[in-house]
Amino acid sequence: MTDVTDMLRGAQVRATSMVDRLAELVTCESPPGAVDGLSACADLLDTWGSTAMGRPAQRVTVDGLPHLLWPAAQQQVLLLGHFDTVWPAGTIQQWPFSVRGTLATGPGVCDMKAGIVQMLTALTLLPDTSRVGLLLTCDEESGSPGSRALIEQQAARSGAVLVGEPSTEAGELKVARKGGSAYRLTVRGRAAHAGVEPHRGVNAGVEAAHQVLAVQRFAAGETTVTPTVLTAGTMSNVVPESAVLSIDVRAWTREELHRVDDLVRALRPHLAGSRLSVGGGINRYPLLEEVSAPLLRLAQDAAARLGLPPVRGAYASGASDANFTGALGVPTLDGLGGVGGLPHARGEWVDVSRMPERTALLAAMVGQLLTAGLPTPASAPST
Known part of the structure; x- marks a missing residue:
């Protein structure tokens, strides 16, 4: 036709x-x-x-x-x-x-x-x-x-x-x-008995909560930075040894995606003894x-x-x-x-x-x- x-x-x-x-x-x-x-x-x-x-x-x-x-x-x-x-x-x-x-x-x-x-x-x-x-x-x-x-x-x-x-x-x-970015922030802490000696642990769940609040502050104007999936711990009586936080970023410009990328990679732990590692990055411009x-x-x-x-x-x-x-x-x-x-x-x-x-x-x-x-x-x- x-x-x-x-x-x-x-x-x-x-x-x-x-x-x-x-x-x-x-x-x-x-x-x-x-x-x-x-x-x-x-x-x-x-x-x-x-x-x-x-x-x-x-x-x-x-x-x-x-x-x-x-x-x-x-x-x-x-x-x-x-x-x-x-x-x-x-x-x-x-x-x-x-x-x-x-x-x-x-x-x-x-x-x-x-x-x-x-x-x-x-x-x-x-x-x-x-x-x-x-x-x-x-x-x-x-x-x-x-x-x-x-x-x-x-x-x-x-x-x-x-x-x-x-x-x-x-x-x-x-x-x-x-455009969009996707990150996987892994937190490493130290396990301990939650009832007997929680002070000996480093709570990865608490550290992840600090990071949730931190990454939300990276949003600006129409650029969104959204904590999404959050997992931590293995047992209800164990101080979480590890946690994982997924972060979704959306922006109208390349410059904004790179600004947030720099901030995510510069994240530092709040709790003594905890460690952070960042995976992922800018996915689509x-x-x-x-x-x-x-x-x-x-x-x-x-x-x-x-x-x-x-x-x-x-x-x-x-x-x-x-x-x-x-x-x-x-x-x-x-x-x-x-x-x-x-x-x-x-x-x-x-x-x-x-x-x-x-x-x-x-x-x-x-x-x-x-x-x-x-x-x-x-x-x-x-x-």
Whole structure:
């Protein structure tokens, strides 16, 4: 299909099958790090994706986890997504996929299985996918430790990257994202009998509590520094010998990420005899608006040609794999997946009535990139 009205009609004709596929994909659970579940989901997507692309996938296994790649010899566009979710195995039994009215719910329906269904359907609307690459990874929710190199490799050989993460609830695309850091602060103390001679111990739990209060003070403006998981001790009658504190950092600039990084690495113990060690660091630099701006203009033009409501851009506090591709300077636009909300929450949802229009929008954008490339610079996009 070359005419955008044909693309919209084609997407509308596929509306029911998209919901059916979404149900099947959500029901195929894919928890973080669960090799069996992720492999089963990869098998399903391999079949769908290879049919849509007209060529077989390369299964790239890293640390035992299966990522799916359909590279193009002369890759002008890369479609990027992930099929892992945050939900543990068995969640689907407690919370099955369902549709009420136009809203579908279920584990991973919004983040980001609806986006995958839309991407695969958009590919079927294109007359030629030979210059389109597709990468579906399975460790994004864990920070993309195994897939990052693959993502960056494929982005570097592409003219543009379109990411199928969900849009905002209002349907806005994501033109900027905060960068993020993750730290694991380990505290070493000294064990002792909590009832007989606690004074002989060095309480790692108390030291960790001091560090929780310390790291919270590193936040400034819109930079967040959040203590998250905290564990300490082994028995209720033993002074904790060790403790571990996880720290989540989000910021809009590289400079802020480095400021907090310096502060975390400069932490010192409060209790005599305790010791600290810091693991982790800066994980993703921010996705900047100037990297997304040309593609947002393209999306706005495509929406107008399709007769859809105007498309706007929004800033997102959360990070995604778009941060990696944008940091390379490759034009990147995120939020092209399902229109939904409450990702990572038990009530996450997606509006299935908007899947056809978003599918057609993505197909029209890819078609435009293949035939005419990026639009010339213009005024700043509306956000």
